[in-house]
Amino acid sequence: MKNVLNQLIQLQELDFALAEGRASTTKMSLKQLEEATAQTLQHLPEEIATRYQRLRQRHPLAVVPLTHGTCPPCGIALPAALINAVRAAEQIQNCPHCGRFLYFPETMARQPRKAVDKDRPAAAGIARFSSPALMLPKLTGTTPESVIRELAELMAGKGFIEDANTVTELAMRREAIVSTAVEYGLAFPHVRNVEGGGLTFAVGLKEKGLPFGAPDERLTKIVFLIVIPTAASAFYLRLLAGLVKTFAETDARKALLECEKPEAMWKTLGKLTRLTIP
Ligand SMILES: [Zn+2]
Incomplete structure (x- = not known):
């Protein structure tokens, strides 16, 4: 059954990757994803596949990790x-x-409680999701894993996540399904089902670019590392769409990549996304 459960988790990730591809309105390899999704569905026992598809029509999250003895989306404490x-x-x-499939998480990323209220009093725009402390003008890494680690360490160092290793490992598992790099030199590595806190992202720049597996094989220059609590799963797609819309413009990318200090990045990012992320 462990195998079926893993297939279900994988299937849900593929479904999310598809939704991300559609939300980002880029030509991400949707066909390849659709094929992988269909194949995973075929391998599942029929009754479970049907139940999964029925659940997905009602909830964006159909397979959820048990958290503190509860089913996180409905918050119901479960019997021992x-x-x-x-x-x-x-x-x-x-x-x-709610009928969702439940699994026991081996590793789970957590946000410390203070990250929730710190630095974001009734903020608007990107200030709801990030902070000047999470801007990194010069990524030193040259591989997806090393830059994801740099951004995770920044988030952990500033108290926005508990453990950089867990976030890096989970983000890399997601990359293994299909790269989160899209066109325009952008990548959106992320970790879903983070326990507690709010949707939070850090941004790193690499002016020279690095290979991140983008569909057009261009180098990635702007990397957003995003941690997504269960409750913010659907909202994440709107954030993603807004960021892609902003940075599909050459001038916007140029303006951000020219920033040399976190404060300048923060200001530029705020200005550029004022209309796309209200
Ligand atoms: Zn439930």
Whole structure:
């Protein structure tokens, strides 16, 4: 059953990748993703595949990690026997309240409580999701993993996530399904189902660019590392669409890439996204 559960988690990631591809309105390899999704669905037992598809029509998240003995989206505390059954993973288990598939997470990224209220009093625009402290004008890494690690360490150092290693590992697992790099030299590595906190992103610049697996094979120059709590899953797609819309413009990319200090990046980013991320 562990295998079926892993396929379900993979299937959900593929479905999210598809939604991301559509939201970013770029020509990300949608066809390849659609094929992978169809194939994963075929490998699942029919009854489970049907249940998954039915759930997905109602909820963006159909497969969720057990968190503090609850099903996170509906917040219902689950009976001990069910928690043990989810942990044992001998059979597929569903939340008795909402019907979502439940799994026991091996590793889970967490945001410390203080990150929620710190630095963002009733903010608007990107100030709801980021901070001048999360701008990195000069990424030193030359691989996806090393730049994701740099941004995760920045987030952890400033108290926005608990552990850079977990976030790096989970973001790389997501990259392994399909690269989060899109056209225009942009990449959006991310970690979903983060426990607690709000949707938060850090931005790193690499003027020379680095290979990140973009569909047009161009180098990636602007990297957004995003942590997404379960509740913000759907909203993330709107943020992504807004960022892509902004940076599809050559002038916008140029203006951001010219910034040498975090403060300048923050100001430029705020100005550029005023209309796309209200
Ligand atoms: Zn539930």
